[in-house]
Amino acid sequence: MGSRKPSAKARRVAEFKAQLGGGSGGWSAPDLDDAFGREAQRRDKRAAEHEAALEKKMCTSKKRYPHRADAEEAIQLCALHGRRGLHCYECPYCGGWHLTSKPERP
Numbered sequence: 001m002g003s004r005k006p007s008a009k010a011r012r013v014a015e016f017k018a019q020l021g022g023g024s025g026g027w028s029a030p031d032l033d034d035a036f037g038r039e040a041q042r043r044d045k046r047a048a049e050h051e052a053a054l055e056k057k058m059c060t061s062k063k064r065y066p067h068r069a070d071a072e073e074a075i076q077l078c079a080l081h082g083r084r085g086l087h088c089y090e091c092p093y094c095g096g097w098h099l100t101s102k103p104e105r106p
Contacts, residue, residue: 012088028051036045040060057087058091058092058098059091059093059098060093060095061097062098062099063098063099064091064094064096064097064098065088065096065097065098065099066096066097066099068088068090071088071097071098071099072088074088074099075099077088078099086099086100086101087099087100087101087102087103087104088100
């Protein structure tokens with residue numbers, strides 16, 4: 001095992017990149033840096049897609065009630081028609097209130 005000093009690590013990294021650039025595999029240090037850049041872009045795109053899916057699931061696909069009292073009234077009307085187990089929550093995206101069948105969080 002090599003030294004743990006930052007300068008020793010930097011030297012090992014430089015040697016590794018030099019080996020990549022001079023090898024017969026066609027790899028070079030800029031290609032490796034591009035790979036890390038592409039991975040960061042992929043990760044950012046995936047995070048944005050995940051956030052959009054959460055917003056659709058939690059907000060845009062549901063009816064919005066402006067006040068908690070309106071949402072609770074809708075829950076009572078649903079209970080009169082046989083739909084039980086509904087709860088309401090304040091939406092972090094639109095600030096309104098939506099209904100859900102998931103259990104209430106403490």
